[in-house]
Amino acid sequence: xxxxxxxxxxxxxxxxxxxxxxxxxxxxxxxxxxxxxxxxxxxxxxxxxxxxxxxxxxxxxxxxxxxxxxxxxxxxxxxxxxxxxxxxxxxxxxxxxxxxxxxxxxxxxxxxxxxxxxxxxxxxxxxxxxxxxxxxxxxxxxxxxxxxxxxxxxxxxxxxxxxxxxxxxxxxxxxxxxxxxxxxxxxxxxxxxxxxxxxxxxxxxxxxxxxxxxxxxxxxxxxxxxxxxxxxxxxxxxxxxxxxxxxxxxxxxxxxxxxxxxxxxxxxxxxxxxxxxxxxxxxxxxxxxxxxxxxxxxxxxxxxxxxxxxxxxxxxxxxxxxxxxxxxxxxxxxxxxxxxxxxxxxxxxxxxxxxxxxxxxxxxxxxxxxxxxxxxxxxxxxxxxxxxxxxxxxxxxxxxxxxxxxxxxxxxxxxxxxxxxxxxx
DNA sequence: ATCACGGTTTGCA
DNA sequence: CTAACGTGCAAACCGTGAT
Numbered sequence: 001x002x003x004x005x006x007x008x009x010x011x012x013x014x015x016x017x018x019x020x021x022x023x024x025x026x027x028x029x030x031x032x033x034x035x036x037x038x039x040x041x042x043x044x045x046x047x048x049x050x051x052x053x054x055x056x057x058x059x060x061x062x063x064x065x066x067x068x069x070x071x072x073x074x075x076x077x078x079x080x081x082x083x084x085x086x087x088x089x090x091x092x093x094x095x096x097x098x099x100x101x102x103x104x105x106x107x108x109x110x111x112x113x114x115x116x117x118x119x120x121x122x123x124x125x126x127x128x129x130x131x132x133x134x135x136x137x138x139x140x141x142x143x144x145x146x147x148x149x150x151x152x153x154x155x156x157x158x159x160x161x162x163x164x165x166x167x168x169x170x171x172x173x174x175x176x177x178x179x180x181x182x183x184x185x186x187x188x189x190x191x192x193x194x195x196x197x198x199x200x201x202x203x204x205x206x207x208x209x210x211x212x213x214x215x216x217x218x219x220x221x222x223x224x225x226x227x228x229x230x231x232x233x234x235x236x237x238x239x240x241x242x243x244x245x246x247x248x249x250x251x252x253x254x255x256x257x258x259x260x261x262x263x264x265x266x267x268x269x270x271x272x273x274x275x276x277x278x279x280x281x282x283x284x285x286x287x288x289x290x291x292x293x294x295x296x297x298x299x300x301x302x303x304x305x306x307x308x309x310x311x312x313x314x315x316x317x318x319x320x321x322x323x324x325x326x327x328x329x330x331x332x333x334x335x336x337x338x339x340x341x342x343x344x345x346x347x348x349x350x351x352x353x354x355x356x357x358x359x360x361x362x363x364x365x366x367x368x369x370x371x372x373x374x375x376x377x378x379x380x381x382x383x384x385x386x387x388x389x390x391x392x393x394x395x396x397x398x399x400x401x402x403x404x405x406x407x408x409x410x411x412x413x414x415x416x417x418x419x420x421x422x423x424x425x
Numbered sequence: 426a427t428c429a430c431g432g433t434t435t436g437c438a
Numbered sequence: 439c440t441a442a443c444g445t446g447c448a449a450a451c452c453g454t455g456a457t
Contacts, residue, residue, distance in 0.1 A: 248446090
């Protein structure tokens with residue numbers, strides 16, 4: 001069985017901020033979620049201070065300032081671009097790469113014969129560090145699930161120096177190691193399942209690994225059964241070089257301030273629909289229906305609460321932003337009730353299918369279809385080249401008073417000349 | 426009794 | 439000064455009506 005490597009960027013968002021600001025080296029830094037809501041990335045210094053992941057910023061801001069923690073609003077333009085650079089470099093080290101998330105990828109390591117995988121992966125680390133400034137760790141094992149654990153070991157245990165190959169351990173050594181790791185570190189075991197396993201007396205990876213497959217299947221699910229097999233070195237999850245098309249596309253966001261008017265909600269819904277439709281077209285699919293939802297702030301139980309959603313079927317499946325937005329706005333009008341302070345809205349595209357397979361009827365208008373396709377193409381090209389929303393439909397609004405807060409964002413160092421300090425294009 | 430469905434909940438990252 | 443708590447996705451689950 002060919003080994004698999006899982007390459008994961010260390011504290012990715014925090015490392016991106018640091019890569020362009022060397023003064024932050026050794027300093028505790030956090031990156032916040034949209035709206036500067038929760039902590040989504042922490043440097044090692046912050047982890048050492050015991051600040052948990054996902055903590056609402058307002059709860060810890062005072063304490064954080066005392067410790068000299070530097071906070072950043074998330075800067076997805078920067079992180080996305082840095083990710084593309086890291087992934088591009090990593091792709092050169094293997095013929096098979098699965099980009100699993102913004103900061104991790106799997107690499108197939110077949111055909112290396114007896115060569116030293118650990119040394120090879122040290123080279124990978126060094127090259128990525130040199131080429132991008134981002135530190136990465138590498139786990140190597142027979143299956144993706146084990147590679148994830150090996151990566152965890154590479155990160156947490158200093159002796160490994162950022163690379164851990166389970167293939168170099170004897171079965172006995174691996175058993176001992178896995179018995180020291182909590183079951184919740186396993187890929188696919190979250191809080192919920194970890195708790196249930198704990199009640200059954202399974203607390204370590206080694207215990208889960210030696211559990212009976214059929215019993216696991218019956219008590220939990222096929223998914224967890226597969227995980228157990230993978231922990232035993234039986235590959236059930238293949239490296240997927242190309243991402244399968246999405247079955248649904250969601251776009252939702254909390255507002256920067258409470259929103260009360262249908263007008264503002266309409267702008268938000270329209271702009272979310274625009275984002276989702278761009279994704280839809282990029283995978284060359286059409287949507288059969290669109291759902292809209294709005295809700296008030298449940299963290300303020302003293303205020304009147306309201307939440308509702310509405311599905312709107314499209315007359316014929318489409319990828320045209322105008323048709324999708326029109327349908328979404330109809331749905332929104334149907335569920336909108338005045339007198340509430342709305343916190344969040346979202347839309348979802350459902351019933352996705354490849355555009356080429358879309359059923360045609362006698363009443364189709366091929367000329368209109370091709371006009372729509374060309375307009376969407378022009379919009380996509382212009383917006384890709386010149387920036388999001390350079391060209392947009394009017395219902396998006398101009399003011400956008402509802403848009404999210406991001407008070408502490410760093411410059412988009414790699415994608416916008418105008419934001420680089422001391423440079424003006 | 427079984428299936429397809431749509432909608433909701435659960436779970437993960 | 440105040441108020442301030444993410445997003446995206448799939449699988450599992452569940453009730454319903456059709457067969």
